[in-house]
Amino acid sequence: MGVGLTRKSGAGGRSTVRDVAARAGVSASTVSRVLGGEYPVSAATRTRVLRAVRELDYVADARARAVAGAGTPTLAFVLEDITGPSFAHMAYGVEREAARLGHLSLVCSTDGDVRRELEFIEMMRAQRAAAVILVGGAADTPEYRERTRRVADSLAAAGSRLVLCGRPPLGPGAPVTVIEYDNEGGAYALVAHVLAQGHRRVLFLGGKPDHTTAMGRQRGYLAAHRARGVEPDPALLLHGDFTRDSGHRLMRQALARGLEFSAVIAATDMVAAGALTALHEAGLAVPGDVSLAGYDDIPFARDLRPALTTVHVPYEELGRLAVRTALGHGGESADEHLLLGTHVVVRDSVAAYGGH
Amino acid sequence: MGVGLTRKSGAGGRSTVRDVAARAGVSASTVSRVLGGEYPVSAATRTRVLRAVRELDYVADARARAVAGAGTPTLAFVLEDITGPSFAHMAYGVEREAARLGHLSLVCSTDGDVRRELEFIEMMRAQRAAAVILVGGAADTPEYRERTRRVADSLAAAGSRLVLCGRPPLGPGAPVTVIEYDNEGGAYALVAHVLAQGHRRVLFLGGKPDHTTAMGRQRGYLAAHRARGVEPDPALLLHGDFTRDSGHRLMRQALARGLEFSAVIAATDMVAAGALTALHEAGLAVPGDVSLAGYDDIPFARDLRPALTTVHVPYEELGRLAVRTALGHGGESADEHLLLGTHVVVRDSVAAYGGH
DNA sequence: GTCCCCGTGGGAACCGGTTGGTGGGGGTGG
DNA sequence: CCACCCCCACCAACCGGTTCCCACGGGGAC
Numbered sequence: 001m002g003v004g005l006t007r008k009s010g011a012g013g014r015s016t017v018r019d020v021a022a023r024a025g026v027s028a029s030t031v032s033r034v035l036g037g038e039y040p041v042s043a044a045t046r047t048r049v050l051r052a053v054r055e056l057d058y059v060a061d062a063r064a065r066a067v068a069g070a071g072t073p074t075l076a077f078v079l080e081d082i083t084g085p086s087f088a089h090m091a092y093g094v095e096r097e098a099a100r101l102g103h104l105s106l107v108c109s110t111d112g113d114v115r116r117e118l119e120f121i122e123m124m125r126a127q128r129a130a131a132v133i134l135v136g137g138a139a140d141t142p143e144y145r146e147r148t149r150r151v152a153d154s155l156a157a158a159g160s161r162l163v164l165c166g167r168p169p170l171g172p173g174a175p176v177t178v179i180e181y182d183n184e185g186g187a188y189a190l191v192a193h194v195l196a197q198g199h200r201r202v203l204f205l206g207g208k209p210d211h212t213t214a215m216g217r218q219r220g221y222l223a224a225h226r227a228r229g230v231e232p233d234p235a236l237l238l239h240g241d242f243t244r245d246s247g248h249r250l251m252r253q254a255l256a257r258g259l260e261f262s263a264v265i266a267a268t269d270m271v272a273a274g275a276l277t278a279l280h281e282a283g284l285a286v287p288g289d290v291s292l293a294g295y296d297d298i299p300f301a302r303d304l305r306p307a308l309t310t311v312h313v314p315y316e317e318l319g320r321l322a323v324r325t326a327l328g329h330g331g332e333s334a335d336e337h338l339l340l341g342t343h344v345v346v347r348d349s350v351a352a353y354g355g356h
Numbered sequence: 357m358g359v360g361l362t363r364k365s366g367a368g369g370r371s372t373v374r375d376v377a378a379r380a381g382v383s384a385s386t387v388s389r390v391l392g393g394e395y396p397v398s399a400a401t402r403t404r405v406l407r408a409v410r411e412l413d414y415v416a417d418a419r420a421r422a423v424a425g426a427g428t429p430t431l432a433f434v435l436e437d438i439t440g441p442s443f444a445h446m447a448y449g450v451e452r453e454a455a456r457l458g459h460l461s462l463v464c465s466t467d468g469d470v471r472r473e474l475e476f477i478e479m480m481r482a483q484r485a486a487a488v489i490l491v492g493g494a495a496d497t498p499e500y501r502e503r504t505r506r507v508a509d510s511l512a513a514a515g516s517r518l519v520l521c522g523r524p525p526l527g528p529g530a531p532v533t534v535i536e537y538d539n540e541g542g543a544y545a546l547v548a549h550v551l552a553q554g555h556r557r558v559l560f561l562g563g564k565p566d567h568t569t570a571m572g573r574q575r576g577y578l579a580a581h582r583a584r585g586v587e588p589d590p591a592l593l594l595h596g597d598f599t600r601d602s603g604h605r606l607m608r609q610a611l612a613r614g615l616e617f618s619a620v621i622a623a624t625d626m627v628a629a630g631a632l633t634a635l636h637e638a639g640l641a642v643p644g645d646v647s648l649a650g651y652d653d654i655p656f657a658r659d660l661r662p663a664l665t666t667v668h669v670p671y672e673e674l675g676r677l678a679v680r681t682a683l684g685h686g687g688e689s690a691d692e693h694l695l696l697g698t699h700v701v702v703r704d705s706v707a708a709y710g711g712h
Numbered sequence: 713g714t715c716c717c718c719g720t721g722g723g724a725a726c727c728g729g730t731t732g733g734t735g736g737g738g739g740t741g742g
Numbered sequence: 743c744c745a746c747c748c749c750c751a752c753c754a755a756c757c758g759g760t761t762c763c764c765a766c767g768g769g770g771a772c
Contacts, residue, residue: 014484014514016758027722032760039761040719057510062482063427064758066419067727071759072479082451088444095438095465099472104479107463109451116455123428123460126418128370154413158370244655273659280661299600303629305636305661372728383752388730395731398750420728423757427729 015056024052035060036070066128075103075323076124078117080136082109084242084270085298086315090135090165093319101327103130121151125158131326135165137213145170152176163326165318168212169337177325178337181318183213186311186342187220188227190293191265193309193344195228198353199263199291203236205250205275206267214242217267217295236261240271247274255282262290262353269294269301269310276304276349287351297345306348313342371412380408391416392426422484431459431679432480434473436492438465440598440626441654442671446491446521449675457683459486477507481514487682491521493569501526508532519682521674524568525693533681534693537674539569542667542698543576544583546649547621549665549700551584554709555619555647559592561606561631562623570598573623573651592617596627603630611638618646618709625650625657625666632660632705643707653701662704669698 021028026045033039034049041049052058065071077094079087091107098105106124110117117134124132132155138144149170152162156175163177170176194202204221207214218237225232238254240246247266251274254261264279266272272294279286286292286306294301297312318340325336377384382401389395390405397405408414421427433450435443447463454461462480466473473490480488488511494500505526508518512531519533526532550558560577563570574593581588594610596602603622607630610617620635622628628650635642642648642662650657653668674696681692 017760018758028759029723029761030721033721036760042720045721057513059478059482059514061423061484061758062479063419063422063484064727065482065760067417067423067729068758068760069727070761071419081448082438083441083444083448085439085441085444088439088441091463092437092439092465095463099464104462106460107447107451108455109448122415123418126415126421128417128419157413158415244659270655273656276661277659277663299626300629300656303600303633303660305632307633373730374728384729385731385753386751389751392730396750401751417728420757421730423759424728424730425757 014061015058017060020049020052020056020058023056024048073103073130074106074124074127075326076106076108076120076127076129076132077319078108078110078120078132078134080110080112082107085300086268086296086313087135089298089315090319090322093316093321094133094323095319097320097323101323103323103327118147118151121155125154125160128158129160131161131163131323133163133165133322133326134167135322136167137207137211137215138167139208139210140168140212140215141210144168149174161326163322165322166213177322179318179322179325179340180338181313181340182342183216184220184223186295186313186344187217187265188224189220189342189344190295190309190311191221191224192227193346194263194265194291194293194350195224195230197263197291197350200230200353201233201236201261201263203254203259203261203264204238204267205247205264205271206237206239207242209239214239214267221265235259242268242270244270244274247271248278249274251275251278252282255279255284263350264290264292266292266294269296269298269308272308272310272349273300273304276308287349288354291350291353293350301345302347304349309347309350310345311342312345314340370417371414373414373416376405376408376412376414379412380404388416429459429486430462430480430483431682432462432464432476432483432485432488434464434466434476434488434490436466436468438463441656442624442652442669443491445654445671446675446678449672449677450489450679451675452672453676453679457679459679459683474503474507477511481510481516484514485516487517487519487679489519489521489678489682490523491678492523493563493567493571494523495564495566496524496568496571497566500524505530517682519678521678522569533678535674535678535681535696536694537669537696538698539572540576540579542651542669542700543573543621544580545576545698545700546651546665546667547577547580548583549702550619550621550647550649550706551580551586553619553647553706556586556709557589557592557617557619559610559615559617559620560594560623561603561620561627562593562595563598565595570595570623577621591615598624598626600626600630603627604634605630607631607634608638611635611640619706620646620648622648622650625652625654625664628664628666628705629656629660632664643705644710647706647709649706657701658703660705665703665706666701667698668701670696 017028017031021031034041034046075098095105108120152174155162165179169178206218238250240250266275284290294308294310297310301308301310373384373387377387390397390402431454451461464476508530511518521535525534562574594606596606622631640646650664650666653666657664657666
C-alpha cells in the first residue's frame with residue numbers, strides 16, 4: 001500500500017518546516033527563507049511565518065541544516081585530562097574562541113588512552129569537524145608518527161585540519177598545524193635560575209619517560225646543567241605522571257631512598273604541590289632546607305606556601321591561537337609551526353644554596 | 357602512483373556512499389547495510405565493499421546518519437567556568453559516562469552569562485540533544501524560574517530532557533531532573549565543627565548575593581550558628597565570586613577594615629586559597645591566629661599549608677549521575693530530585709579558639 | 713493601454729544516508 | 743528435470759532542510 005502519510009501535527013512533538021509552512025499557509029521554502037537567508041519576503045508573510053514558528057516553538061534541525069550545506073561548523077578539542085588546570089585553561093581558550101568565530105566545540109578527555117583518542121578523531125571526521133585540535137604530549141615513536149600522519153592526511157582530504165598543540169611534530173610535508181610552547185626553553189631558564197643560586201644537585205620529578213612534554217622539560221634541565229658545566233646525576237631523574245599524587249609519591253620515595261639534593265624541579269605545578277606536601281611531611285622546610293620549582297604557573301601556585309617559583313605558559317592564549325590558526329586558513333595554507341615563548345616567574349620557593 | 361579518480365571522490369574530497377558503491381560495484385543500500393545493520397550480506401560482497409571503503413578512506417557523514425534516524429546521540433553540558441577545579445571534575449564525570457553510554461558530549465562555558473546560556477541551550481535543542489545538563493548556581497529570581505521553566509518545556513516537548521545540577525529547582529510539575537549536592541548541610545556541619553572549637557566570630561567569604569550555591573552555604577552557616585545559640589554578626593558576611601582572586605581581595609579588605617574574627621569560612625577552596633595568601637601577607641598564622649576552612653575538597657586542598665579543612669563533594673560522581681539519570685529514562689518518568697550527601701574533611705587549618 | 717520588470721512565492725531537485733518492499737537467481741528437494 | 747524457497751542486492755521513498763529555477767501578478771513607464 002501507500003507509504004504512511006501520517007505526520008505528526010505540531011502539538012507537543014518536534015515540528016518540521018512543513019508543519020510551520022502549513023500553519024502559516026505558505027510553502028516550506030518560504031519558511032526556510034524567512035528563517036535563514038537574505039531572500040526578500042514580504043512583511044506580511046514574514047509575520048505570519050514567525051508567528052507560526054513561535055506558536056509551534058520550532059527550531060530547525062541543526063543536523064539537517066548541516067547536511068543541506070548550511071549549519072554551524074564544528075571543532076573538536078582532544079586532551080588527556082580536563083581535570084588538569086593547565087588543560088582546563090586551554091579548553092577555556094578554545095571554547096571561547098570557537099564560539100567567537102561561530103563554531104561549536106566538542107571536548108574529549110582521553111585519559112591518555114591512544115585508542116580512545118583515535119576513536120574520537122574518527123568520530124570528528126564523521127562529524128565533518130572543521131578542525132581537530134590535539135593537545136598534550138605523547139610518546140614520540142615511529143608508530144606514533146605514522147599513525148598521526150595517517151590521521152592528518154585523512155582529515156586534510158576531508159577538508160578538515162589537524163592541529164597539534166604541544167605535541168611532537170610529524171616531520172615535513174604533513175598537513176598539520178603545530179603549535180608548541182617552549183618546554184625546553186622554559187625549563188632551561190628555570191633550572192639556570194636554580195643553578196645560579198648555587199644548587200648543584202637538583203632533583204627532577206618528571207613525567208612518563210616517553211612523553212614529549214616531560215622530555216622537553218627534561219632536556220631543558222640537562223642543557224642548563226651542561227651550560228653551567230655541572231654534570232647532572234642520572235639518579236636524580238625520576239619519572240611519574242603529571243598528577244599531584246605522583247609528585248607526592250615520587251618525593252616520598254626520593255626521601256626514603258636517601259637521595260641527596262638541595263633543590264627540586266617538578267615537571268608540573270601539580271607535581272610540585274604534591275612534592276611540597278611530601279617535603280613538609282618529612283619535616284623539611286622549603287626553601288630553607290630544599291628549594292622547589294614547578295612549571296605551568298597555574299593560579300594556585302601563588303597560594304602554596306612558600307609561593308611557587310615556576311614557568312608561566314599562556315595556556316588560554318594558546319587555546320585561542322590554536323583555534324584561530326586552525327580556522328584562519330581552513331584550506332591549504334602553508335603548514336605553520338609556531339613556538340610560544342614562556343618565562344620564569346620568580347616567587348619564594350627557591351633560595352640560595354646554604355650548603356647544609 | 358596516481359590514483360585515477362573523478363573529482364567527486366578520492367584524495368581531496370569527502371567521498372559518499374555512492375562513490376563507495378560505484379567502486380565496489382554494488383548499490384548504495386548494500387554499502388550502508390554492510391557498514392551499519394545486521395542485514396545479511398554475502399561474504400564476497402562484504403569484502404568488496406570493505407575494500408572500497410578502505411581505499412577511499414570513507415566515513416559516513418554523522419549528520420546525515422542522524423537525520424536518517426541512525427547516528428550517535430548527543431548530550432550537552434553547560435557550566436559557568438570550566439576552569440574551576442570542581443566543575444572540571446564534574447565535566448570529566450559527564451564526559452566519561454556519556455562516552456560509556458555511547459553518547460557524544462558538548463561542553464559550553466558560559467562565564468555566568470545568561471544570554472550565552474540560553475543561546476547554547478537553543479543550539480542544543482536544534483542539535484536534538486538527548487539531554488542538557490545545567491550545572492552551577494544561579495540567581496533564583498521569579499524571572500529565572502519562568503525562563504528556565506520555558507526551556508524545560510521546550511526540551512521536553514522535543515523529547516529531550518533538562519537536568520539541573522546544583523541549581524534551584526523550578527517548583528512542582530516542571531519536566532526536569534534535579535540533582536543537588538547538599539550545600540546547606542555541608543556548610544552546617546563545617547561551621548558546627550568550627551564553632552565547636554570555641555570560635556564565636558566567624559567570617560564568611562561568600563559568593564554573589566543571589567547565587568544559590570553561595571546562598572545555600574550561607575544558610576548552613578547561619579543555621580549552625582543558631583543551633584549553637586550564637587547570634588551571627590551580619591557584618592561578617594562578605595560577598596564576592598568564587599575565584600581565588602576574590603578570596604584574596606575580600607580577605608584583604610576585611611583585614612583593612614579591622615573586622616574582628618577568629619575563623620574564616622570560605623565558600624570555595626579556591627576562595628580559601630586566596631584568603632590564605634592574604635592572611636599570610638598580613639602576617640597572620642593559620643590556624644594559630646586565625647582558623648580557615650573551605651568547601652569542595654579539590655585535590656589541592658591537601659597541599660595548602662596548613663592543609664585545608666573543607667567539605668568533600670563527590671563531583672565526578674555527580675557528573676556521572678547526572679548523565680545516568682538524564683539518559684536512564686529518556687522519556688517521561690517521574691521527575692526526580694536527588695540530593696547528594698557531603699561530608700567534612702578535617703585537616704589542619706582549623707584549631708581551637710585561643711581567645712587572642 | 714500595453715509592455716516590461718521586479719518583487720514574491722511555489723515546485724522540485726538535492727544533501728548524504730537509511731530502510732521497506734521487491735524481484736531475480738541459484739541451490740535443493742521432490 | 744522442474745518447482746519451490748530463500749538469500750541477497752537493488753530501487754525508491756524518506757529524514758528535514760536548503761536553494762535553484764520558474765511562474766505569476768501588479769505597478770510604473772512610455
